[in-house]
Amino acid sequence: QSALTQPASVSGSPGQSITISCTGTSSDVFGYDYVSWYQQYPGKAPNLMIYDVTNRPSGVSDRFSGSKSGNTASLTISGLQAGDEADYYCSSYTNSNTQLFGTGTRVTVL
Amino acid sequence: QITLKESGPTQVKPTQTLTLTCDFSGFSLSTSGVGVGWIRQPPGKALEWLGIFYRDVDKRYSPSLRNRLTFTRGTSQNQVVLSMTNMDPVDTGTYYCAHRYCSGGSCYLGAFDVWGQGTMVTVSS
Numbered sequence: 001q002s003a004l005t006q007p008a009s010v011s012g013s014p015g016q017s018i019t020i021s022c023t024g025t026s027s028d029v030f031g032y033d034y035v036s037w038y039q040q041y042p043g044k045a046p047n048l049m050i051y052d053v054t055n056r057p058s059g060v061s062d063r064f065s066g067s068k069s070g071n072t073a074s075l076t077i078s079g080l081q082a083g084d085e086a087d088y089y090c091s092s093y094t095n096s097n098t099q100l101f102g103t104g105t106r107v108t109v110l
Numbered sequence: 111q112i113t114l115k116e117s118g119p120t121q122v123k124p125t126q127t128l129t130l131t132c133d134f135s136g137f138s139l140s141t142s143g144v145g146v147g148w149i150r151q152p153p154g155k156a157l158e159w160l161g162i163f164y165r166d167v168d169k170r171y172s173p174s175l176r177n178r179l180t181f182t183r184g185t186s187q188n189q190v191v192l193s194m195t196n197m198d199p200v201d202t203g204t205y206y207c208a209h210r211y212c213s214g215g216s217c218y219l220g221a222f223d224v225w226g227q228g229t230m231v232t233v234s235s
Binding site: 001003032034035036038040045046048051052057058089091092093096097098099100101102103104 | 147149155156157158159161162170171172173174206208211213218219220221222223225226227228
């Protein structure tokens with residue numbers, strides 16, 4: 001099993017919207033609506049931002065939204081803020097009853 | 111309030127076995143669907159899912175590490191132990207345990223809502 005593919009970096013100006021892609025295969029992203037997204041600040045543990053493709057846990061800003069089309073899931077951050085600058089990881093359930101993380105994306109606020 | 115904390119050696123030698131303990135509170139593994147996951151992260155690199163422990167007879171392991179990994183209960187009901195054999199320098203990294211996200215009576219695959227602080231393990235002779 002190979003890691004899900006994400007762009008290494010995405011950047012945007014404050015107030016803009018950005019989208020991070022997460023590409024998998026028919027064995028994971030395409031086959032299941034169990035995609036999660038995590039935000040990680042340097043030296044800190046990850047925070048759950050999205051689960052089941054589109055759902056936000058309580059307390060997560062509605063500026064974060066998730067979607068999926070085929071074998072690619074996406075995380076969109078709208079109204080980009082300085083505090084959104086972090087690493088973001090996607091994750092998907094797989095047909096082996098296991099889980100895969102993505103390669104990670106560094107978000108930079110210009 | 112759910113909390114988790116990893117503990118164990120900060121350094122092991124190549125070929126040795128790593129044993130890490132995850133002490134948790136605020137939930138019970140006796141509750142259906144609840145699980146404790148293990149995830150690691152080499153310095154400057156991506157997260158890697160190692161597996162998840164639900165109960166003694168229900169565990170999942172990363173296919174690439176299945177032959178080296180074992181999850182067990184600790185001496186306390188609020189502990190999960192990770193054992194990884196034949197450690198190599200490429201296994202160096204921060205090891206996290208995390209709580210599987212459950213809400214409203216449902217638990218969600220692939221979602222971890224509370225994480226431990228992580229413990230850094232260096233493999234070096």
